[in-house]
Amino acid sequence: MTALLDIAGLVTEFRTENGPLTAVKGVDLSIAKGETVALVGESGSGKSVTSLSVMRLIPERVGRIAAGQIMFTGADGTRRDLAQLDQDEMSRIRGRDIAMIFQEPMTSLNPSYRIGAQVAEAARLHRAIGRRAAWDLAVEALAQVEIPDPVARARAFPHELSGGMRQRVMIAMALVCDPVLLIADEPTTALDSTVQLQILALLKRLQAERGMGILFITHNLGVVAEIADTVAVMYGGRIVEAAPRDTIFTAPAHPYTRGLLASLPRVDHAARAAGVVDRLVAIPGSMVDPRHPPPGCDFGPRCAHVTDACRAAVPGLQEVGPGHQTRCLRWSEL
């Protein structure tokens, strides 16, 4: 089966006063229909820039896709390289075939328009329908995302809704044109965990009904466990490990992935009662500075297992098991 999205060798750089700054350094990623791929990383890892590159939302004067292909199969079956499209062609795909939701819905909604009108506008952008029909479609979309009393709520303004409800509106707006790919950039990060759980369940339900692919960007490994089929871990602009979800948690191969999992607090109350002093295993140091990447492996300076070979060159992705790759020279000995 051909993938919905096939990213190969994506390199994205930004213009800065001191010359180009490479934020994404050769990312390969593919998403099948109905699949959820979680792109995991900390701030500065390049995960959001990867998604903005797919959406071609990086303005010309700010940065550019310097290399690579983004092959995408649209709803009509045509396969195109998004990296080569001009902005007119891209604007027909954006919102119709690929939709995106963001972390903070309040900044993406217009405060002075009723939410029904904003969802209807999204529908009318890509469909030849009248105002009346678009409004009805919007109300239906709001019902789809489980907003109570959608007929009345369509007339509400964004500030009248809670954070969770606003994120539902964003999802309604994103899905009103039946996209085949949804890019969700930290959509639940600003929400309470109780509401986060509701939004994740909603996304899962809508995906099961529509069979869309989801690229889910997050830093939260708990959310990954909840929603992902496949996981790609990014560090310093590269994917350092990719694997099916369960493998990431049960058999992580890269020291960074292991470090992330080990740094999550887990408490053994019985051991504690017996006087055992437990200490969190933190990853020392801080995130790689993209202006001054270290020689060789980006994680090298923070890695306990670093050798001269790691510093000599950036390790390639190595096959560890079925669908499981890691960018570490020493994975087999660790």
Added chain:
Amino acid sequence: MSGPLLEVEGLKVHFPVGKTLWKPGATVRAVEDVSFTLEKGEVLGLVGESGSGKTTLGRSILRLVEPTGGVVRYDGQDVTAAGPAELRALRSKMQIIFQDPYASLNPRMSVRDILGEALMLHGVGSRADRGARITALLERVGLPGWAADRFPHEFSGGQRQRIGIARALSVGPGFIVADEPVSALDVSIQAQIVNLLSDLRRDLGLSLLFIGHDLSVIEYLCNRVLVLYLGRVMETAPVGPLYTRPRHPYTRALLDAAPVAAPGGQRERIVLTGDIPSPLAPPSGCVFRTRCPFAMPACAEAVPALREVAPGHSVACLRADEIDLASR
């Protein structure tokens, strides 16, 4: 000293909203009748959804927000009745760390000036030994001595939070309100700061009120937990019993909602529908009843009292004895 370090009794914070010449306006009861004590060296976790009053409670203890009613005592001294001079003296014993370290550090001041200002305002040490104190403080929070001459923007998020902690420590407090100090940090950095707070508690005998929403961090760091909902205490217990045997449906729902970084085997959970109600119009009786799967008519009638169900374990739920919520 015999009593607890910090005593909070019936604390209330009400905010008037929408009052004009013609309209009487309404009252938001952000914190309503909260009582607890904190021992020396103890870490109390404060959890609840946004809008539950966690931050307001933390700030009202330091009188950064004026309480409407109730009493706060630090080491036996009445904080709520303290005059300006007394309050300033008390603030050198009671400090706060904020969520966003960048927003709480003046970008035009070097780290030396930031820490030095705190020392000067509280008259700690002489001018001559301030330099040595600053170096010692930086070392205490795991920063190199040369950090003193740098500015906040030159540091990463984790390092900035260390500066925020150093500033709070500079005046030698016994009690610190830590308002979501690790929420804005990356996962790999979060553990470093949690470890630092844990060391400070142990080495300096600090007491902490730790406000957070990551229940695994709370479980790791805290001795006891207070669960807040719409400004009221739903449950309070030592951390072990609270996590293994919660007695309030809201506590159980919060625990269930925390995503677990482990594959498969999702347990049976209580999933809350909807959002926390507006604090302008809280439900009658038990404020949680509108989202509670166990609510019954009696829950709407009166606010359930917080009653002790086991030593140190109190719960404000009418049905705490009949419903079984044992979790993990």
